Amino acid sequence: xxxxxxxxxxxxxxxxxxxxxxxxxxxxxxxxxxxxxxxxxxxxxxxxxxxxxxxxxxxxxxxxxxxxxxxxxxxxxxxxxxxxxxxxxxxxxxxxxxxxxxxxxxxxxxxxxxxxxxxxxxxxxxxxxxxxxxxxxxxxxxxxx
Numbered sequence: 001x002x003x004x005x006x007x008x009x010x011x012x013x014x015x016x017x018x019x020x021x022x023x024x025x026x027x028x029x030x031x032x033x034x035x036x037x038x039x040x041x042x043x044x045x046x047x048x049x050x051x052x053x054x055x056x057x058x059x060x061x062x063x064x065x066x067x068x069x070x071x072x073x074x075x076x077x078x079x080x081x082x083x084x085x086x087x088x089x090x091x092x093x094x095x096x097x098x099x100x101x102x103x104x105x106x107x108x109x110x111x112x113x114x115x116x117x118x119x120x121x122x123x124x125x126x127x128x129x130x131x132x133x134x135x136x137x138x139x140x141x142x143x144x145x
Contacts, residue, residue, distance in 0.1 A: 002052050002053070003052065003053050004050055004051065004052055004086075005050070005051045005054075006048070006049070006050055006051075006089075006093060007047075007048075007049045007050075007051065008046065008047070008048050008049075008093060008097060009046065009047065010043075010044070010045065010046050010047065014047045014049055015042055015043075015047050017047075017049040017051065017056035017059070018042075018047040018048075018049050018056070018059040018061060018074070019038060019042070020056050021049070021056045021057065021058060021059040021076050021077075021078060022037055022038075022059060022074055022076050023037075023038075024076075024078055025076035025077070025078065025079075026074075026076060026133075029079065030135065031134075032133045032134070032135070033133065036133045037074075037133070041061075041063065041073070042061070044063055045061040045062060045063045045073070046061065046062055046063065046094075046097060047059060047060075047061045048060045048061070048062070048090045048093045048094050048097075049090075050086050050089060050090060052081070057077065057078045057080075057081045057086065058076065058077040058078065058081060058086035058087065058089070058090050059074065059075070059076050059077075059090060060072055060073070060074060060075040060076075060090040060091060060093075060094045061073050061074045061094075062094040062097070062098055062106075064098070064101060064102075064103060067102065068102055068103055068104040068105060069103060069104075069105050069106070069107065070094075070095075070098035070101075070103040070105070070106045070107075070144070071106070071107055071108065072091065072094050072095070072098075072106055072107075072108045073108065073109070075087060075090060075091065075108070077090075087117060088121065091121055095142075095144055098144065099144050103144050104143065104144050104145050105141065105142065105143055105144055106123075106141070106142045106144055107126070107139060107140065107141045107142075108123070108139070108140050109132055109137045109138070109139055109140075110123070110137060110138055110139075110140050111135055111136070111137055112129060112135075112136040112137060112138055113136075115138055115140065118140050119140075121142070122142050122143075123140035123141065123142045124140060124141055124142070125138045125139070125140055126138075126139045126140060126141045127139045
């Protein structure tokens with residue numbers, strides 16, 4: 001039986017849980033270089049982590065980049081937990097917390113292969129495809145009003 005808990009914050013323990021999921025998904029599974037994945041923005045971002053019986057299984061981070069604009073990044077769900085709605089859950093929490101801080105718009109760089117996931121959440125492609133960490137991405141935007 002699963003027992004999901006949500007953790008939100010910028011402290012070291014939530015950040016460490018987030019990095020564990022990102023290490024598994026981005027570095028080990030997708031081959032992203034650790035230097036690209038683990039950056040200094042972790043220190044200023046707010047992390048959202050979902051745990052299953054204490055083990056981190058899904059994450060996202062967000063940070064205000066302007067007074068009313070939030071950037072959502074590093075959205076990841078462990079392979080064994082995909083399809084259970086946890087990606088949607090971390091996105092909903094990130095957007096909700098960003099609204100509480102005054103954000104009226106959000107943007108992200110979504111991997112092209114999962115752009116449809118973000119579209120289902122109300123994001124729209126804004127611009128041409130580009131590469132980030134060797135992976136095709138698109139910038140996507142959403143109004144949080």
